[in-house]
Every structure is written in structure tokens, then in C-alpha cells.
Amino acid sequence: MTTAQAERSTREDRAVLREAAAEFTRREIAPSIQEWEDAGALPRELHRKAAQAGLLGVGFTEAVGGSGGDPLDTIAVQEGMFAEGASSGLMSALFTHGIAVPHIAAHGSDELKERWVAPTLAGELIGSLGITEPGGGSDVGALRTTAVRDGDSYVINGAKTFITSGTRADFVTTAVRTGGPGSGGISLVVVPTDTPGFRVDRRLAKMGWHCSDTAELSYTDVRVPVSNLVGEENVGFLYIAEQFVAERLALAVHGYGIAERSLRLTAEFCRERQTFGEPLIKRQSVRHTLVEMRRQVEAARAQAHAVANLYVDVGVTPETIAQVCLAKETACQTATYVCDRAVQLHGGTGYMHGTEVERHYRDARLLPIGGGASEVLADLAATLLGYAS
Incomplete structure (x- = not known):
């Protein structure tokens, strides 16, 4: 198999994985997400279902109970779920194992891996x-x-x-x-x-x-x-720092993921909503806003994918750490802008509790705080890029 054929095969595999995640979201999440939002938690059964669908183990080796794959595979799962309406909050809860067990999988004893990692990836533990x-x-x-x-x-x-x-x-x-x-x-x-x-x-x-x-x-x-x-x-700080790249990359995907979903919902709404005798999308200012929303989503996604490829190629290096700080910030700003414009273009409907764009608007506010506040990561990037002195 040539390199080009291998790359095409990998892309096709990720497309299948993305669609499997999207279908899981349509079937198991979309019908109940507002109920879980109002309840303030996810049912444990959802973890088991996600594991059975082959989603929880992506990015973890088979040796610890995972299904293999690299950061680009985990991104495919996230993108598929966000595309069908999974919220940033839902993803953080359903995939909490992504921050809870990687340190154990990488550095823990065989006993710890068997007792905690494998059952968690099977959806049996949280x-x-x-x-x-x-x-x-x-x-x-x-x-x-x-x-x-x-x-x-x-x-x-x-x-x-x-x-x-x-x-x-x-x-x-x-x-x-x-x-x-x-x-x-x-x-x-x-x-x-x-x-x-x-x-x-x-x-x-x-x-x-x-x-x-x-x-x-x-x-x-x-x-x-x-x-x-x-x-x-006394080596725990190093273990934590190793995993920050993956966590911040995931939050970048949260950012452009909910932004892209909000853009899609808003474009559909603007085509259907009649104002003064014609569809809202006929207004030039509306079309220009949608284009700017699209530009920011695509830029954030491209930057995150570039960092993911760098992470796969070279692992955790000062350059990778700096670049993921930049990618997260780009995605955070994208989510902030796009989700805000989505609510604005939905008008009063967008301000109503239970409207999906309202949920994404609220969820977006945490992204510049979680995984390291934007100000902290800017300082870190400045140091790593040689701008601190």
C-alpha cells in the first residue's frame, strides 16, 4: 500500500468513526439531552451505551481496555457528536475518563490499570x-x-x-x-x-x-x-502536564464544535424565518454575519487539526504546548463570537431556555476558563515562544 493509499484509508476510517459517533448522538442523546440538562447530570447507563458503541475506548491502547487510535481519531468522535447536537457540558461529563485515567494508563501499575482504567473504558465505572x-x-x-x-x-x-x-x-x-x-x-x-x-x-x-x-x-x-x-x-506535576495538551486540544474541539453546530442551526433558522415578507437570510447583513461565523469555524478547526497532527508526529514538546495554547484560544474566541451571533439571529427564540443555541451560548463561556484560563495560557505561550524576555 502506498503512502497516499494509507492516508486515504485512514481518512475513510475516521469518516466511518465520525458517522458512528453522529448516529449514537442522534439515537441516544438528542432525544433526552434537555431532560439531562434540567436534571443536572447524565445517567450512568449512557456511559455503558457509549462504551458498547465503541466510543469510550478511542485513543486508549488495547492493553488497557481501549480500542486504539490517536488524537485525530478522538477528534473524529467529538466532531461527529457535536455535529448532531451534543453539548459541551454533555461531552465533558460523558468523556470525563479522558482526564481521569490517562495518567493511570500511562504510568500506573498493572493493578491500577486493571482495577480502574479497563472498567472505566467499558462504561462500568466513572x-x-x-x-x-x-x-x-x-x-x-x-x-x-x-x-x-x-x-x-x-x-x-x-x-x-x-x-x-x-x-x-x-x-x-x-x-x-x-x-x-x-x-x-x-x-x-x-x-x-x-x-x-x-x-x-x-x-x-x-x-x-x-x-x-x-x-x-x-x-x-x-x-x-x-x-x-x-x-x-513527587512526579505527579509532570504527569499532569503531559496530559494538558490532550485536554486543551479537546477543549478546542468543543469550541469550534459547538460553534459549527450553532452556525448550522442559525443558517436553517434564517432560511425559514420570515421578516417583512421575506426570509431573514435575504438580508445582506445576515448573510455577511453567517459568512464571518463560517470563516471563524473553519479557521479554528484547521488550526486544531494542525496541532493534532503535530501532537501525533512529535508528542509533547514545548512547540506542541505553545501551539495548543494558541489553538484553544482561537477556538474559544470562535465559540464566543459564533454562539453569540447565533442567539442574536434567532432573536427572542434564541434567548429561550431549552433552545439549543441558548445552551451552546452558555456552555461557550466556560471554555476560556477550563483547562487553563486564557490569560494563564497566553503567558505560558509567551514563555515558550520566546516573548517573555
Whole structure:
């Protein structure tokens, strides 16, 4: 097989994967998403159905229970789902394993992989990632939750906040301080949520991402085996940083994904909506707005795909980290603009609760905050690109 044939085959495989994800969304998500939005959480059964459809394991090796694939395959799944109306909040909740288990899959013991990763990819367990702390924000290196060694156990004390899927999780991959101050003293430890001393203090109400349950957690003398340590002690910050590229790339796809869906819905609405005796789309200003929405979507998608290819080719490098910061920001700005214009062109209808563009408008606001605030990532990019001095 020539290189061209191999590339064509890969593109065709991704097209099939994208359509499978789209069909799953039409069948299993679209009919119920407003119900889940109003309930504030997804049903556990949806995780099992997504696993059975072959979606949860994409991007994870078969050795840990996944179905293989690279970041471009995971993007194909995301794009297919967003195209059919999956919200950013739904995707964050259904694919929370994308931030909860990669560190275990990459660095954990065989026991941890078997106990936590494989069942999660099978849709049997739900995991969360516990990093952010009250008052801590994006400063991971300043976290204060401690894990003190006591024989064959760690005793954990502290608190976490803004934890995605925190009210439903069976385990939390928790960032703790096992060493001295700064990033060099951080480790990752798997904490089962049925461990005595672990508590969901409260479910957090949010502006958007309504069907993604978010929690504030507390750890009071939580005792877990030392064998729950992910990889090496005091190397957790590195493990977290390794996965930031994938997380930020996923959020970039969230950005242009909900923007593209909002554009499609808006173009359809403008063709159907009659104003002053003719379709709204007959207005030049409306057509120009749709064109600008389209331009931004395509630019954001192209940039994200370029970064994904770079990530596949060279892995996590300073250049990859810088470029994904740029791609995320482009996609965030795209989502902000396009979802705002979508609501505007829908008029009063777009402002109504339960209208899909209203949901995307609210969800878009979190994207410049999640996965590293835009201001933090701009500073990081400035350093990596040589602009800091």
C-alpha cells in the first residue's frame, strides 16, 4: 500500500468513526439531552451505551481496555457528536475518563490499570480528576491537599473544587502534596469515593454545562493504600502536564464544535424565518454575519487539526504546548463570537431556555476558563515562544 493509499484509508476510517459517533448522538442523546440538562447530570447507563458503541475506548491502547487510535481519531468522535447536537457540558461529563485515567494508563501499575482504567473504558465505572482547590485556580504547583505516608497507606487531607463528574464518580485521581513546596512535591493517588473520610460537600450550580455535574470535595483522614500511587512519588506535576495538551486540544474541539453546530442551526433558522415578507437570510447583513461565523469555524478547526497532527508526529514538546495554547484560544474566541451571533439571529427564540443555541451560548463561556484560563495560557505561550524576555 502506498503512502497516499494509507492516508486515504485512514481518512475513510475516521469518516466511518465520525458517522458512528453522529448516529449514537442522534439515537441516544438528542432525544433526552434537555431532560439531562434540567436534571443536572447524565445517567450512568449512557456511559455503558457509549462504551458498547465503541466510543469510550478511542485513543486508549488495547492493553488497557481501549480500542486504539490517536488524537485525530478522538477528534473524529467529538466532531461527529457535536455535529448532531451534543453539548459541551454533555461531552465533558460523558468523556470525563479522558482526564481521569490517562495518567493511570500511562504510568500506573498493572493493578491500577486493571482495577480502574479497563472498567472505566467499558462504561462500568466513572472517574474524576481532582486537581483544582478552593482559592487555587490554575496554579497547580501551589496545591495544599496533603498525602502523608503512614506505613503502607497514605492519609489524605484537603479539598477540591470544580470537579467534573464529582457527584457521580467511583474514584478520583487526586493530586496531592507528598513532598516539599512547589510542583516538585506533587503526586497522583487514586482515591475510591467510598473510602471513609471522602465526601462530596456539595453539587455546584453553574451558568452552563448543566448536564455535567460538578462538585466540591473534601478529604478528611482519607486512608488509601500506597499501591494507589500513580507512577512515582513527587512526579505527579509532570504527569499532569503531559496530559494538558490532550485536554486543551479537546477543549478546542468543543469550541469550534459547538460553534459549527450553532452556525448550522442559525443558517436553517434564517432560511425559514420570515421578516417583512421575506426570509431573514435575504438580508445582506445576515448573510455577511453567517459568512464571518463560517470563516471563524473553519479557521479554528484547521488550526486544531494542525496541532493534532503535530501532537501525533512529535508528542509533547514545548512547540506542541505553545501551539495548543494558541489553538484553544482561537477556538474559544470562535465559540464566543459564533454562539453569540447565533442567539442574536434567532432573536427572542434564541434567548429561550431549552433552545439549543441558548445552551451552546452558555456552555461557550466556560471554555476560556477550563483547562487553563486564557490569560494563564497566553503567558505560558509567551514563555515558550520566546516573548517573555
